[in-house]
Each structure stands twice: as C-alpha cells, then as structure tokens.
Amino acid sequence: MxxxxxxxxxxxxxxxxxxxxxxxxTNGLAYELDTKPASVTDMAKKLKExxxxxxxxxxxxxxxxxxxxxxxxIVRRHRLWECFLxxxxxxxxxxxxxxxxxxEHVRSEKLTDRLSEYLGNPTVDPHGDPIPxxxxxxxxxxxxxxxxxANAKRxxxxxxxDQSVALLAFLNAKGIRLGTQLExxxxxxxxxxxxxxxxxxxALTISEQxxxxxxxxxx
Amino acid sequence: MxxxxxxxxxxxxxxxxxxxxxxxxTNGLAYELDTKPASVTDMAKKLKExxxxxxxxxxxxxxxxxxxxxxxxIVRRHRLWECFLxxxxxxxxxxxxxxxxxxEHVRSEKLTDRLSEYLGNPTVDPHGDPIPxxxxxxxxxxxxxxxxxANAKRxxxxxxxDQSVALLAFLNAKGIRLGTQLExxxxxxxxxxxxxxxxxxxALTISEQxxxxxxxxxx
DNA sequence: AATATTATTTAGACAAATCTAAATAATTTT
DNA sequence: AAAATTATTTAGATTTGTCTAAATAATATT
Ligand SMILES: [Mn+2]
Ligand SMILES: [Mn+2]
Ligand SMILES: [Mn+2]
Ligand SMILES: [Mn+2]
Numbered sequence: 001m002x003x004x005x006x007x008x009x010x011x012x013x014x015x016x017x018x019x020x021x022x023x024x025x026t027n028g029l030a031y032e033l034d035t036k037p038a039s040v041t042d043m044a045k046k047l048k049e050x051x052x053x054x055x056x057x058x059x060x061x062x063x064x065x066x067x068x069x070x071x072x073x074i075v076r077r078h079r080l081w082e083c084f085l086x087x088x089x090x091x092x093x094x095x096x097x098x099x100x101x102x103x104e105h106v107r108s109e110k111l112t113d114r115l116s117e118y119l120g121n122p123t124v125d126p127h128g129d130p131i132p133x134x135x136x137x138x139x140x141x142x143x144x145x146x147x148x149x150a151n152a153k154r155x156x157x158x159x160x161x162d163q164s165v166a167l168l169a170f171l172n173a174k175g176i177r178l179g180t181q182l183e184x185x186x187x188x189x190x191x192x193x194x195x196x197x198x199x200x201x202x203a204l205t206i207s208e209q210x211x212x213x214x215x216x217x218x219x
Numbered sequence: 220m221x222x223x224x225x226x227x228x229x230x231x232x233x234x235x236x237x238x239x240x241x242x243x244x245t246n247g248l249a250y251e252l253d254t255k256p257a258s259v260t261d262m263a264k265k266l267k268e269x270x271x272x273x274x275x276x277x278x279x280x281x282x283x284x285x286x287x288x289x290x291x292x293i294v295r296r297h298r299l300w301e302c303f304l305x306x307x308x309x310x311x312x313x314x315x316x317x318x319x320x321x322x323e324h325v326r327s328e329k330l331t332d333r334l335s336e337y338l339g340n341p342t343v344d345p346h347g348d349p350i351p352x353x354x355x356x357x358x359x360x361x362x363x364x365x366x367x368x369a370n371a372k373r374x375x376x377x378x379x380x381d382q383s384v385a386l387l388a389f390l391n392a393k394g395i396r397l398g399t400q401l402e403x404x405x406x407x408x409x410x411x412x413x414x415x416x417x418x419x420x421x422a423l424t425i426s427e428q429x430x431x432x433x434x435x436x437x438x
Numbered sequence: 439a440a441t442a443t444t445a446t447t448t449a450g451a452c453a454a455a456t457c458t459a460a461a462t463a464a465t466t467t468t
Numbered sequence: 469a470a471a472a473t474t475a476t477t478t479a480g481a482t483t484t485g486t487c488t489a490a491a492t493a494a495t496a497t498t
Pocket of ligand 4: 260344
C-alpha cells in the first residue's frame, strides 16, 4: 500500500491514541495532529477505503490489523532514527522527535533494517519507548511505574512519558536521564512534590507533574 | 524561504542542467524531472515569484544567486546522505541515489552539519561528485577526463558521470570502482572499444559508451 | 422531556501540484 | 517568405489535503 506522508502521520497518531480497544475520537485525533475535526473526518473516509481503519460515522476510529502493522513500521522507523541521532550524531533527547517525524517517512525496508543493525538492534529509543522489530514485535517492557506512584526507595529511570521539549530540557538541567539511579527521600503531602537524591548530587525536589511523567523501576 | 519538496526538486534539477550561463529549457527540465512541460511552466512562475529563478516567457530559466545557494544546500544534503548509506550502512553505489532523493528533503542545518562531521567531512560522494561545504563551496575537482579521451596509460578512476543503476551495476560486476587503478592496453578503432587491465585481473574490453562515462586522471 | 452543550459530519471553498488539449511563439525547412 | 515543425504557454480539470461555516447527531443538564 502506498501511503502519503499525511496518511502515515494519521495512522501513527491513531496507533498512539488507541489504547486497547477504545475507539479514537475525531476531536482527539484532530488535537493530536494539530488539525481540524472536519479534516479528520475527510481522512477517516480515505483510510477506511484503504482498509487501514474501521470507521463508522459518529462511532470513532480503530486500526485494522493491516493498519496496526503499518503503524508499527512507522513507529519503528521513527524510533530508530531517534537512536541514530542521539547515539551517532550526539543530539540531545529533546531535539530528535521533530527530525524523526520527517525521517520516518523514508520508506525502505532495507534502509530501516540496515539502520537497526548499524545501531546494534536497539530495543528502546532515547525516551525509553520500545522499538518494534522488523516483524512489528516489541519486547514487552519490564514493569515500570511513574515516579509519583513508586513505593520502592531505590529506583532507576526507564522512560519519560511527556516528551515535550520543556520537560526533557528540564530533566537535562537536573541531570536526570534514562538509567539515572535515584532514591526517594521524601513525599510532601501539601503539593505531592517529591524529594529525590542522586549519587554525588545534592537532594532535589520535583513537582508532582514532573514525577508523573518519569517512569521508573526498582533498581 | 520555505520550499516544498517539489520546489526543491525543481531547484536542484535546474542547478544540474544549468551549465555556466546557458538557460535551462522548459522541455529539458520536464524531461529531467519526468514531468510535462506545462507543469514546468507553472512551477517556473512560482519559483520566479519566490525569486529563486530568473524567468521570462519563452526565454528559459536560470537560477538567481539565492536559488543557487538553495540548490547547493540540497546537493550537499543529497551527497552527504549517499556517503552515509555507503560508508556506514554498507549500501552499494547504485542503491543510494533513490534513497538520498528523499533524505535530502529533511531540512536541518544542524543535522546536515553533524552528519558531515560524523562522516569526516567528506569532499566527494560515492559517485565521485564533489560535496559543497556548509557555505556552499566545493573543492574544485582535480583535472579529470573521460576514459575514452585519456592519453596517459596509467590511470585512476575518479568519478562516474552516468549514474544509472545499469552502469553502476555493470562496473560492480567488472570490479571497477572509485580509486581503481587501471592501464589502457589497447584502443580498437572499429567500435572505439578500449581494452583495460587492472592489477591481478585479466584484461577487459569495455565499450565506448562505458568508457565515456568513466572519469579518470593519471595516477 | 425539553433544552443546552458538545462532537461530528457535510457542503463548499482553496492552494499545491499535476495533467491533457488547444493556442501561440519560435525555429527550421523548403 | 511561406510552410512545417518544434517548443512553450494557456485554459481548464483533477487529486490531495486542508479549511470555515452550517447542519446534524449524541450527550449532558435542567
Ligand atoms: Mn511524521
Ligand atoms: Mn521517542
Ligand atoms: Mn528529491
Ligand atoms: Mn551521487
């Protein structure tokens, strides 16, 4: 199936928004893609025609098996390019999403597979998100919780859920990255802020909002 | 200036066809871009509006200084990606043009410059074409002639002018690549074919058409 | 149940990039 | 210089992806 860049972006966004079997809404998709609901309705008709989504008027959107497969290929390319930019070209994790958003549309299985191999077949991207393999399979992520819900004291950072430049740059400033080990020193009930301590660093208090977006597991 | 992919492809094609001050013709450009003359006329009006080309009805097309600068940036990206694909991902020289045709449209100076640095700031691409630097300057190529015009006997291959998959695959099969050293053993007047000899190889006769497209200089 | 609000779709428009067919200009041949 | 040929442009359509404004459906509130 030959998809336009716009179609690919829609398929990927639907994949991102579709948790389990919940149908994706017109408005939700419009917001995610920074476009208008009317445009989403138009595109939904096209993607249904191409059998990438199930769609009935007023009933929301879900990917077909074919659509899911397509989405996983795009996600694979996106995350591999992010790895390339960070690992090989020394970009910082907050800079790579935008570039990968374009690079992901170069459709060549050979290129994708060679790139993966060149990078050592990585299984997670620079934000801790899993990378589908050539068959669309992802390693099921090891159990992780958001930092605000963690009960163990000694933790390691495994992913970041909000990947806005603002949060990623904040974490850079505080020296928090994937693999960073930390201990929870205190919970403050007043605003649910959390005091953490990293090795060789003074303790640090982070807001609930930040804590919610840092994924961790016990070390 | 924000250009579409189509506009970038036009600017690059105009740059390629414009030798010195000769204006590029509507038909020539249509042929190069595998499109119709009517489409070229339409685009010429747009590119003139954007001040990337000089264009008057029936008078042909030439790049402005701004257009030339833009073209050189695209060419730079194209050739750097070709280097990446060959040097890092082990693609063969006949496979990379098509992929670079897409990768060249990811517009990021930072990406381009980092890529260049990562590759060791190469000055020629896998086909022997010079790579513009960040300022659009190209090393003036060392003097070279096509193999059918060479008079010295001991030669080294410096570039290939016809970059069709057919010719590049043929040269692969015969073991001829950039840097290959060879001697001219004989010229056959009948069909202007040339017998050449590479070290540790049996002699080999190549057609005039092939010889015309191999650039060499004395070793 | 009626009303208000929100979500979604439809109708109609527009810009970009392309095309075909017809018109016109430039060039070459006779 | 007239006729024939070739090159280029124009006119009018089409496809893709988007938009705004209006209509309709679904949901929430009173
Ligand atoms: Mn994208
Ligand atoms: Mn990512
Ligand atoms: Mn291109
Ligand atoms: Mn090249």
